[in-house]
Amino acid sequence: MKTRHELTEILDFIAEYATYLLGSGVHTSRAIRNSQRIGEALGVDIQLSSFQRSTILTVRDDESGEAITRVVKIPALPISFERNSDLSALSWDALDEHLPLAEIRRRYALLIEKPRIDPIFVLVTVGLANASFCRLFGGDWTAMAIVFTSTLVGFAAKQRMQAHGVNHFLIFIVAAFMASLCASSALRFDCTAETALATSVLFLVPGVPLINGVIDIVEGHILIGCSRLINALLLIICIAIGLAATLLMVKDSLL
Amino acid sequence: MIAADILLDGLFAAVAAIGFGAISDPPMRAFPRIALLAAAGHALRFSMMNYADVDIASASLCAAMLIGFGSLWLGRGIRCPMTVLYIPALLPMVPGIYAYKSVFSLIMFLQSLNDPGQGMQYMQLFFLNATVSLSVIALLAAGATLPIFVFNRRAFSLTRRRKIDHPTPRPPKKDEPATEPDVEPRNPGE
Numbered sequence: 001m002k003t004r005h006e007l008t009e010i011l012d013f014i015a016e017y018a019t020y021l022l023g024s025g026v027h028t029s030r031a032i033r034n035s036q037r038i039g040e041a042l043g044v045d046i047q048l049s050s051f052q053r054s055t056i057l058t059v060r061d062d063e064s065g066e067a068i069t070r071v072v073k074i075p076a077l078p079i080s081f082e083r084n085s086d087l088s089a090l091s092w093d094a095l096d097e098h099l100p101l102a103e104i105r106r107r108y109a110l111l112i113e114k115p116r117i118d119p120i121f122v123l124v125t126v127g128l129a130n131a132s133f134c135r136l137f138g139g140d141w142t143a144m145a146i147v148f149t150s151t152l153v154g155f156a157a158k159q160r161m162q163a164h165g166v167n168h169f170l171i172f173i174v175a176a177f178m179a180s181l182c183a184s185s186a187l188r189f190d191c192t193a194e195t196a197l198a199t200s201v202l203f204l205v206p207g208v209p210l211i212n213g214v215i216d217i218v219e220g221h222i223l224i225g226c227s228r229l230i231n232a233l234l235l236i237i238c239i240a241i242g243l244a245a246t247l248l249m250v251k252d253s254l255l
Numbered sequence: 256m257i258a259a260d261i262l263l264d265g266l267f268a269a270v271a272a273i274g275f276g277a278i279s280d281p282p283m284r285a286f287p288r289i290a291l292l293a294a295a296g297h298a299l300r301f302s303m304m305n306y307a308d309v310d311i312a313s314a315s316l317c318a319a320m321l322i323g324f325g326s327l328w329l330g331r332g333i334r335c336p337m338t339v340l341y342i343p344a345l346l347p348m349v350p351g352i353y354a355y356k357s358v359f360s361l362i363m364f365l366q367s368l369n370d371p372g373q374g375m376q377y378m379q380l381f382f383l384n385a386t387v388s389l390s391v392i393a394l395l396a397a398g399a400t401l402p403i404f405v406f407n408r409r410a411f412s413l414t415r416r417r418k419i420d421h422p423t424p425r426p427p428k429k430d431e432p433a434t435e436p437d438v439e440p441r442n443p444g445e
Contacts, residue, residue, distance in 0.1 A: 025279065027338065033411060081281035081339040085414060089334050092415035122277045129274020132267035136297070137352050198355030205354075207346045208279055214396030215338070215403075240358045247362055254359075 001063045002044065008068060010042055011059040013105055015072040018048055019055055020112065021087055025079035027212045028221040034091040041094040042101060050074070052227035078116070079208050086111045119159055126203050127151045134199040142191035143199075146183055150200045154179025158204070169238050176201045176242025184250045194254065197246070204239050206232045257306070261298050268297030268347040276343025285339055288329045292344035296322040300348060315348055315391045319398030327402045330413040337410055341399045350391045357384040 002010075014035050021031040028050050039046030039059065048057035053074055060067040090111060094104050130151040131144040139147065158175040162168075183200030186193040209232040216225030247254070272293030273286055281289065300318040303309040309317075326340035364377035403410045 030336065030338070079279045081276075081279050081285070081335075081342075083280075085282055085285075085335045085339050088336050088414040089416075092412070096416060116280050117277060117283075125274040125277045127274070129271040129277075132270040132274070133347060133351065135267045136264065136271065136347060195352070198352050202349065202351040202354075203275065203278070205346075205349055205351075207275065207349065208342055210392060211338075211342050211345065211396045211399075214393060215400050218397060218400055219403075236354075240361075243355070243358055244362050247359060251362070251366070 002061045002066075004066065004068075007044065007059055007061055007066060010039070010044055010101060011057070011068050011070055013101060013108075014038060014046055014048075014059065015055070015057060015070055017087065017108065018050075018057065019072050019074045020077070021084070022050055022055060023075045023077040024083045025081075025208045025212065026084050027215045027219070028224050029216070029219045030084075030088065034088055037091040038094050038104065041091075041098065041104075050221075050224055052224060052231070080116065082114065082116075083112065086114070123152060123155055123159065126155050130199060130203045133202055134195055137195050137199060139192045139195040139199065142189050143186055143193070143196035146186045146189070146191070146196050147199050150179045150182030150185075150196075151203050153182050154200070155203055169234065172204055172235050172238035173242045176204055176239045177245050178242075179203075180243045180246035181249075184246055187250060187253050197250075197254075201239050201243050204235070206235045209235075260305075261302055264301040265294030265298035269294040271347040272343050275346040279343065281339055281343060282333075282335065284333045285335050288326075288333065288335075288340055289343045292322050292325045292329065292340060293347050295325060296344055297347050311350065311387065312390050312394055315350075316394040316398045318348060319345060319395045320401055323399035323402040326399070327406060327410055327413075334414045334416070336413055337403065345395050345399055348391075348395055350388045353384045353388040353391070357381055357388060360384060 017038065018031050018035045021034060022028070031050070032048055035048060035057070036046050043061075045060045045062055046057065047060075048055055050056075054071055055074060056069065056071050058067055058069040087108070090104065090107055093099065093107070099107075127148045131148040134144050134147040154175045157178050158171055161171045161174065179200045180197060183196045184193075186196035209228045213225045213228035213232060216222070216228060218225075269290035272289050276286070276289050296318040299321055300311075300314045303314040303317060304311060322341050322344045323337070326337045326344070330337050330340050360377045360380035364374055364381060367373045367377060
């Protein structure tokens with residue numbers, strides 16, 4: 001049997017944990033499963049339902065029948081698979097090692113403090129990745145080099161704008177425009193210019209929300225799945241707007 | 256020559272997967288396995304499309320299922336959930352050229368409103384390319400998710416420590432049929 005104070009503490013932790021997971025790009029059923037696993041380790045029943053921007057969760061003590069509910073906002077965090085793995089593993093550890101709440105909290109704080117991947121490393125690997133992508137679509141070496149450079153420009157712009165907290169739709173439009181404008185220099189060379197232009201913006205494609213959306217829908221969380229897909233679709237439209245601006249400028253040499 | 260083509264295709268897919276994966280901050284220990292999955296999946300799709308005349312949608316579905324089952328198998332060793340491995344591995348298969356062509360034909364359609372004949376051609380191109388991109392993306396995601404439904408108990412406990420690490424060892428239960436319904440946390444299988 002838990003006191004109301006203990007129950008509130010558990011609820012506050014689970015609220016933080018679940019919204020952190022949902023904010024960093026974990027699909028809904030995993031976030032629910034992990035939270036319930038921690039709840040089980042602490043001896044309470046947890047139910048939660050989630051929307052795009054907020055989560056409703058209830059903690060119930062089975063012995064006393066007391067229940068507390070909270071609505072929590074989901075923070076906008078960068079997507080992180082590392083947090084996804086670590087926090088999922090934490091939920092299993094909590095269950096298997098019967099950790100008390102204080103210990104779970106301590107490990108949680110350590111895990112979310114872990115440094116992220118170095119942005120410069122990400123920048124270079126994204127450049128290489130987009131160049132290889134160009135190759136997969138049949139681009140030649142000149143096109144690959146151009147795509148590499150334009151990806152560096154576009155992605156660096158995106159990183160800088162994100163650091164300054166610019167609206168993410170604007171970020172996508174501007175980054176797509178800059179990357180494709182650089183890539184349109186391929187028209188001056190004797191190479192597969194259309195492939196270069198097409199590939200240059202693909203580093204922006206929001207793959208994680210797209211796939212998470214489909215996963216959520218097939219797992220029965222249809223509402224949030226659709227919200228994720230619509231969100232991803234908006235970003236794709238932004239990419240298309242940025243690309244379209246370039247295409248309108250150079251379309252005569254493409255036809 | 257054919258083998259070299261397939262290998263090269265796998266190699267570029269692996270580089271692409273690592274780079275696109277890096278945007279989503281995966282754990283460092285996952286990179287080799289992401290690369291392996293992406294290479295295997297993309298090479299399979301490449302071979303099916305080029306040597307077996309399969310269309311892009313079915314080939315993508317097969318490749319996505321390969322990646323999905325592969326991530327189930329490889330995720331165990333490094334305590335990573337399946338999605339951490341398979342989302343980056345799927346990204347090189349996103350049909351970028353079709354997506355680009357849809358945008359391009361939409362723009363050209365809007366530019367040729369005064370010429371209905373040409374406009375219809377572009378509209379047709381737009382629907383063709385958009386249909387291909389949408390179905391490929393949906394099939395990619397669905398194909399890779401399939402293993403979660405087939406082996407849900409195994410898929411849900413990938414991040415759990417192995418039995419050796421448990422303070423209280425449990426009797427080994429290996430891939431037994433899920434006789435109890437999947438109330439996963441209450442009867443942990445492996």
